[in-house]
Amino acid sequence: MDVILISFSICVLGVIVTVLLFSIAMRPGDEEVEPSATRKLSAPSEGFFLEEVADQTVGPEAPTNSLLLELERHVRMEQEAAKVFLRGPNPESLHAPSDSPLWH
Amino acid sequence: MALPDWDLLEGIPEEDVNGVLALASPTNLSEGTVLFGLGDEATDLFLVVSGKVSLTLPLRVGGGHQDALVEERLPGQILGWSGLIPPHRYTLQAVASEDTVLLGLPRTALIELFSARPEVGYAVLTNVAKVIGQRLQVFQTMWIREMQRVLESRSA
Numbered sequence: 001m002d003v004i005l006i007s008f009s010i011c012v013l014g015v016i017v018t019v020l021l022f023s024i025a026m027r028p029g030d031e032e033v034e035p036s037a038t039r040k041l042s043a044p045s046e047g048f049f050l051e052e053v054a055d056q057t058v059g060p061e062a063p064t065n066s067l068l069l070e071l072e073r074h075v076r077m078e079q080e081a082a083k084v085f086l087r088g089p090n091p092e093s094l095h096a097p098s099d100s101p102l103w104h
Numbered sequence: 105m106a107l108p109d110w111d112l113l114e115g116i117p118e119e120d121v122n123g124v125l126a127l128a129s130p131t132n133l134s135e136g137t138v139l140f141g142l143g144d145e146a147t148d149l150f151l152v153v154s155g156k157v158s159l160t161l162p163l164r165v166g167g168g169h170q171d172a173l174v175e176e177r178l179p180g181q182i183l184g185w186s187g188l189i190p191p192h193r194y195t196l197q198a199v200a201s202e203d204t205v206l207l208g209l210p211r212t213a214l215i216e217l218f219s220a221r222p223e224v225g226y227a228v229l230t231n232v233a234k235v236i237g238q239r240l241q242v243f244q245t246m247w248i249r250e251m252q253r254v255l256e257s258r259s260a
Contacts, residue, residue, distance in 0.1 A: 064165050071163075072173045079175070082245035086238075094245065095252050103253060 074100040108180035110151055112231050120224045127214060128207035133157075133200035139183075140194045146186035148208040152177050155204025159183075159196040171197060175239070185232055187211050 077098040085093045097103040113121045128151065133139060139150070139157065150157075156178055160171035174196060177183045186194050188211060218225025 064170060068163075068165075068170055068172060075173050076176075078246050078249060079242060081249065082242045085245050086241055095249065 070101060074098075074102045107153065110180055110182070111235050112149075112151060112182045112228060114231050114234075116224065116227045116231075120221065120227070123217065123221070123224065124209070124214075124228065125207070127217065128209050131206045131208050133204045133206065135200055135202050135204075137200045139198040139200065139206070142194065142197045144194045146184055146192040146194045146211070148210050149185060149187035149214065150183040151207040151209070152179050152181050152183055153205040153207060154179050156201045157183055157204055157206075158199050158201040160199060161196055171199070176201065182232070182235055185236060188214065188229070188232060189236075 077100040081096065081098040084096075110121075113124060116124075130153070131139075131150070133155070140146070142161065156176055158173055159175040159177065161174050162169040163172040177198075183198060183206070184194060186192055187209070192211070214228075218228070
């Protein structure tokens, strides 16, 4: 009798373990967990970046003014470079980069 | 105040220079003052005595406009040649970028002088053509340099 009960218990345990393993193996979307996890990881990072960009534009005057100053410097340097070219026109002096940061 | 050598009056006999300058009225601009706006009727030609004038055009920035520097005018240089050349509309905005003194030459007075003294008119307009030609060459060069810059940035 004991042997029969032990055997029955082992069989029941085996069935339970098999069902559990089968249900884990067949859980839908297991393979998609990783990509969605990746998306979840990348989404916050995009949001973080956008927040950083938004933070930079909190005072829109500052970047605009700095860009305009950079353009002013560029115009002055390019005018000087153009005058140098006109004093001795040749292809090299025509396209010689100025020190303007916009060239680099 | 010592007057600079005027590019407008280069090669013109002194008595004729004095004749032109006799038509001029001094204008004092404090820093930031707008001398003329884009599209304004061009009634005067100006000579820069001292200081500096920025010529700007509007750039569209974030739904608004910001003035971007195009050229600067320094002592001895002419400013506002649209005052002499039809259709007599200023094509840039002129702003004193520091305290500046100018001489304003009204078109009507200049035309009267040129009618009475065609040789003066010829000499002045030749100088205007020379100045415009030099600036055109500078801008042609700047334009092709910008094209080169765009090309290099695209191919980088």
